[in-house]
Amino acid sequence: MSRVVLALDTATPAVTAGLIRLGGARPELLAERITVDPRAHAERLTPNVLAALADAQLEMAALAAVVVGCGPGPFTGLRVGMATAAAFGQALGIPVHGVCSLDAIAAGTSGQLLVVTDARRREVYWARYRDGVRTGGPGVSAPADVAVDGVAAVAGPAAVAAQFGLPVIDREYPSALGLVGAVPDWAAEPEPLVPLYLRRPDARTLAERGLA
Numbered sequence: 173m174s175r176v177v178l179a180l181d182t183a184t185p186a187v188t189a190g191l192i193r194l195g196g197a198r199p200e201l202l203a204e205r206i207t208v209d210p211r212a213h214a215e216r217l218t219p220n221v222l223a224a225l226a227d228a229q230l231e232m233a234a235l236a237a238v239v240v241g242c243g244p245g246p247f248t249g250l251r252v253g254m255a256t257a258a259a260f261g262q263a264l265g266i267p268v269h270g271v272c273s274l275d276a277i278a279a280g281t282s283g284q285l286l287v288v289t290d291a292r293r294r295e296v297y298w299a300r301y302r303d304g305v306r307t308g309g310p311g312v313s314a315p316a317d318v319a320v321d322g323v324a325a326v327a328g329p330a331a332v333a334a335q336f337g338l339p340v341i342d343r344e345y346p347s348a349l350g351l352v353g354a355v356p357d358w359a360a361e362p363e364p365l366v367p368l369y370l371r372r373p374d375a376r377t378l379a380e381r382g383l384a
Contacts, residue, residue, distance in 0.1 A: 175236035176202065176228075178260060179348035182217060182253030183245030183273035184289050184329070185210035189220035190348020191228045194358070203227035204348045213252040221256075237266050237358075239351045241273035243368035244297040244310050245289070250367045258365060270365040271354035274299040274310055276346035277327050279353030286320060286336065287343075288328040296332055297370065304353075312370040 174195035181188040190204035205220035205227070225232065240257035243250045254270070261268035274287045278301040285304075288296040291312050298318050299309030311318075315335045320326075326333045327343040334340065343350075 176234050178238045179351040181241030181346040182213040182249045183241045183243045184345050186345035187216040192352045213249045239269045242270040244370045267362045269355045269362045273346045275354040276350035277343050279350040283324045286323045286326045
């Protein structure tokens, strides 16, 4: 049976909202809005959702499920996407599936692939894949500490991917089709949404700083 899925991701500088129809021979992209702005997750996500719905000439009531990237990514960006996904799910009474955002970039690829995104502090978030299936990670490391033995290509933002001296494939950010493709089993009950921060936030309590 045909159903429409809302796909969201704010784990990277790209604010992604898309609509995918499931039920045919392969997922069909109905509409997608992506804004690349690391400071505009909160401002752009809902407008991008509404614009995608308008592009597809659909109402909110047409949505049957939500899929959202859960990182790895920074705290603020992840919070916006995951909170929005949970709100849509609760308001519409539909399931919300969380996926690793790096899996969404790798979905549908072949061969051995490294996916990287910017973790700031001169580090990268990374994961390794074989034919789109994760075989290592996700992790956060300095680029020099990421093992690339056996890897045929790298995907991710161009400036980040270029640090590894490997062929770069044109997949910089999670797409709506990639997010849908990263869901392992649409028939299964979704697990609770868990953000993949991979490291502690910069903010610390007084006790953690030894000042209490």
